[in-house]
Amino acid sequence: MASPQSSLDAVLYQLGDFGKYQRIIFVLYAFCVIWHAVPHTAFVFVARNLEYRCKVPECDGTITEFEPPWLQNAIPFKDDTPANCERFQHINVTLAQECSAEQFDQNIVEGCTEFVYKTGEKTILNDFGLHCDENIWKLTLVGTINTVGQFVGLGISGVLSDRYGRRTLLVVGMVGCGVFGIARSFTHDYIWFLILEFLDAFFLCGTYACCFILGVELVGPKKRVLAGTIICYCFAVGEVITAGIAWMVQSWRTLLLILYSPLFLFISYHWLVPESVRWLLSQKRYKEAQAILTKAAKVNMKEISHTTLEKLTQPAEEEPREPLIHVFKSKILLLRFINACFCWITCAFLFYGLTLNSVALAGNSYLDFILTALVEIPAYALTYVVVDKFGRRWTQSGSFFITAIACFLFIFVSEKDPTLSLCLYLFGKFGATAAFTIIYVISSEIFPTPLRHSLMGACSTFGRIGSMVSPQMPLLGALWTPLPLVLFSGMSAIAGFLALFFPETLNTKLPDTIEEAVNIGKEKKETVS
Numbered sequence: 001m002a003s004p005q006s007s008l009d010a011v012l013y014q015l016g017d018f019g020k021y022q023r024i025i026f027v028l029y030a031f032c033v034i035w036h037a038v039p040h041t042a043f044v045f046v047a048r049n050l051e052y053r054c055k056v057p058e059c060d061g062t063i064t065e066f067e068p069p070w071l072q073n074a075i076p077f078k079d080d081t082p083a084n085c086e087r088f089q090h091i092n093v094t095l096a097q098e099c100s101a102e103q104f105d106q107n108i109v110e111g112c113t114e115f116v117y118k119t120g121e122k123t124i125l126n127d128f129g130l131h132c133d134e135n136i137w138k139l140t141l142v143g144t145i146n147t148v149g150q151f152v153g154l155g156i157s158g159v160l161s162d163r164y165g166r167r168t169l170l171v172v173g174m175v176g177c178g179v180f181g182i183a184r185s186f187t188h189d190y191i192w193f194l195i196l197e198f199l200d201a202f203f204l205c206g207t208y209a210c211c212f213i214l215g216v217e218l219v220g221p222k223k224r225v226l227a228g229t230i231i232c233y234c235f236a237v238g239e240v241i242t243a244g245i246a247w248m249v250q251s252w253r254t255l256l257l258i259l260y261s262p263l264f265l266f267i268s269y270h271w272l273v274p275e276s277v278r279w280l281l282s283q284k285r286y287k288e289a290q291a292i293l294t295k296a297a298k299v300n301m302k303e304i305s306h307t308t309l310e311k312l313t314q315p316a317e318e319e320p321r322e323p324l325i326h327v328f329k330s331k332i333l334l335l336r337f338i339n340a341c342f343c344w345i346t347c348a349f350l351f352y353g354l355t356l357n358s359v360a361l362a363g364n365s366y367l368d369f370i371l372t373a374l375v376e377i378p379a380y381a382l383t384y385v386v387v388d389k390f391g392r393r394w395t396q397s398g399s400f401f402i403t404a405i406a407c408f409l410f411i412f413v414s415e416k417d418p419t420l421s422l423c424l425y426l427f428g429k430f431g432a433t434a435a436f437t438i439i440y441v442i443s444s445e446i447f448p449t450p451l452r453h454s455l456m457g458a459c460s461t462f463g464r465i466g467s468m469v470s471p472q473m474p475l476l477g478a479l480w481t482p483l484p485l486v487l488f489s490g491m492s493a494i495a496g497f498l499a500l501f502f503p504e505t506l507n508t509k510l511p512d513t514i515e516e517a518v519n520i521g522k523e524k525k526e527t528v529s
Contacts, residue, residue: 008278008281008312009221010308010311011304012218012219012220013220014302014303014304014305014308015220016220016300017221017223018219019296019299019300019302021296021299021300022218022296022300024299025218025273026215026216026219026227028269028273029211029212029214029215029273030211030231030234031234032170032207032211033211033212033215033235034234034238034241035263036174036207036208036211036235036238037236037241038238038241038242038259039177039181039200039259039263040208040238041238041242041355042246042259042260043142043146044143044355044359044369045242045255045359045366046123046252046255046256047123047124047125047140047142047143048123048139048359048365049123049125049136050117050119050126051066051119052084052116052118052131053066053075053082053083053115053116054083054084054085054087054111054112054114054115055115055116056075056099057114058074058090058099058103059074059099064116065116066117066118070098070100073099073100073103074099074104075087076088085111085112085132085133086110086111086112087109087110087111087112088104088106088110089104089108089109089110090103090104090105091104091105115131119250120250121250121251122251122252122253123252124139124142124190124193124252127252127253130190136474136475136478137475138190139474140471140472140473141471142197142471143356143472144468144471145197145198145201146197146200146471147201147352147464147467147468147470148201149197149198149199149200149202150201150204150464151464152202153204153205154205154206155461157173157205161206161210162279165279165280166210166214166275167210167214167270167274167276168270168275169206169210170206170210170211171267171270173203173207173210174204174266174269175264175266175267176203176204177200177203177207177260177263178262178263178266180196181256181259181263182261184200184256185253185256185260212231214273215227216228216231217276217277217278218277225384229381232380233376233377236374236376236377239355239369239370239373239376240374242259243366243369243370244366245258245259246366247366274292277289277292280292289312290309290312294309327447327455327514330514330518332518333447333514333517333518335501336446337447337455337458337459339498339499339501339502340439340442340443340455340502341458342494342495343396343400343435343442343495343499344443344459344463344466345462345463345465345466346466346491346494346495347432347435347436347439347463347495348463348465348467348470349465349466349467349469349470349487349488350403350428350432350436350491351432351433351435351436351467352466352467352470352471353469353470353484353487354372354428354429354432355369355372355429356470356471356473356474357473357474357477357484358371358429360474360477361422361425362418362421363418368422371422371426372426372429375429375430376429376430379429379433379434379437380437382434383395383434383437383438387438387506388506392438392441392442392504392505392506393502393503394500395434395438396438396439396499396502397497397499399431399432399434399435399438399496400431400435400493400495400499401431401492401493401496402427402428402430402431402434403427403428403429403488403489404431404488404490404492404493404496406424406428407425407485407488407489407492408489409424410424410428410485411482428488431492435492435495439459442502443455443460445510446502446503446505446517446520447511448511448513448514448516448517449511449512451514503520505520508520
């Protein structure tokens with residue numbers, strides 16, 4: 001007996017792969033993905049470090065310059081850059097030339113409590129007084145709190161989505177994120193800022209999956225890869241919008257108000273977009289599912305037979321279940337699972353680490369971030385071509401090694417040639433994006449059907465370790481400037497080597513049992529036509 005889900009594919013065939021109705025719904029969800037990415041990356045600019053130096057009251061007037069001619073007399077320099085929080089002790093002597101070297105004892109260095117900024121940008125560093133090396137961790141902690149919020153929220157959002165529906169979770173998530181984002185723009189306390197950052201990420205985390213599922217599920221099989229790729233493009237566009245607005249505004253409170261206010265528009269999605277048809281079928285709400293499909297057929301000017309719609313009400317056959325513990329009884333599957341977890345951790349660490357670290361490059365922070373986001377688009381496009389031509393294992397490994405080589409070379413040219421260093425950095429992000437995309441494909445193909453969703457979810461959960469650690473890279477960079485790039489290069493090289501131990505799954509039937517999963521790559525491939 002055919003399941004409602006397989007009968008739905010038959011309905012989609014009659015509707016057309018990408019008819020007018022699907023295009024309208026897809027555009028609405030694509031817009032949702034764009035605006036999911038906007039608050040997702042906002043903390044990069046809200047909590048970024050700035051260039052500043054000590055204010056020297058004896059020399060700085062009402063209108064201050066960041067690097068006046070006398071600055072080296074009053075402040076120690078390192079690599080042609082004035083120290084952030086140190087100045088030389090002033091000597092009370094009267095000389096004809098103000099702020100000369102004789103007015104400062106350069107053997108005695110002291111701290112300061114007032115600062116002069118290179119630009120007019122405002123982040124939480126200004127408002128919460130998070131200056132100097134001892135407070136860098138408070139800036140980087142914001143990104144980690146954001147990731148922890150996602151980590152906690154993902155588990156809960158999955159349960160709520162299954163119980164109350166994808167559309168409901170999407171609307172509540174986007175609006176809830178908007179509420180806490182706006183509230184964060186008014187806070188004057190660092191602890192409250194972190195609490196609201198956590199709640200912001202907690203509500204937002206499940207919305208991307210909802211947008212992706214709802215945007216793609218009504219698209220016919222022949223167009224699903226294209227639809228999924230466009231969704232990925234939209235996330236990159238959202239990142240670009242965030243950086244562009246931050247570039248124009250350059251004030252974190254105003255930035256949050258601008259970025260989060262549009263999220264309240266998604267209340268309208270309760271009426272504008274349909275609930276997930278597949279979820280309705282799983283809840284045995286057949287009439288609602290049939291009504292959505294009938295409306296789609298009308299908009300597409302297609303006809304769906306009554307018999308085909310009736311098949312949606314037939315009960316599904318129960319899939320055989322296997323206990324998760326059986327995976328750990330197989331040495332091959334256990335090692336494969338550990339390998340996949342490490343690759344997931346590395347992918348998240350590289351992708352988010354390179355994205356967040358881009359604002360610390362030598363050039364324009366906003367432009368560097370925009371370019372780092374835009375390079376994701378060709379990476380997504382090329383990935384979907386090469387994985388079906390050269391296989392999953394080799395493209396996964398190759399993507400990691402592209403990042404490893406690019407980050408390693410970046411260490412040696414970063415200060416000598418800014419253009420070359422930026423190109424290498426973008427190649428590194430290109431490889432990281434491709435690797436992250438391919439690991440999704442591999443993880444969905446190397447585990448047996450009854451355990452596939454659970455094991456892929458476990459791998460993704462472990463991957464969050466990488467995204468939690470990635471915001472701390474500026475802290476490591478303060479200890480030794482090349483350290484973040486050394487870690488990016490080293491971890492990607494290790495993952496590139498380990499990826500070669502995955503079985504090749506190109507044109508291979510998905511394993512339905514543990515035995516079939518164990519034997520992938522051992523026997524002659526059973527290809528899928």
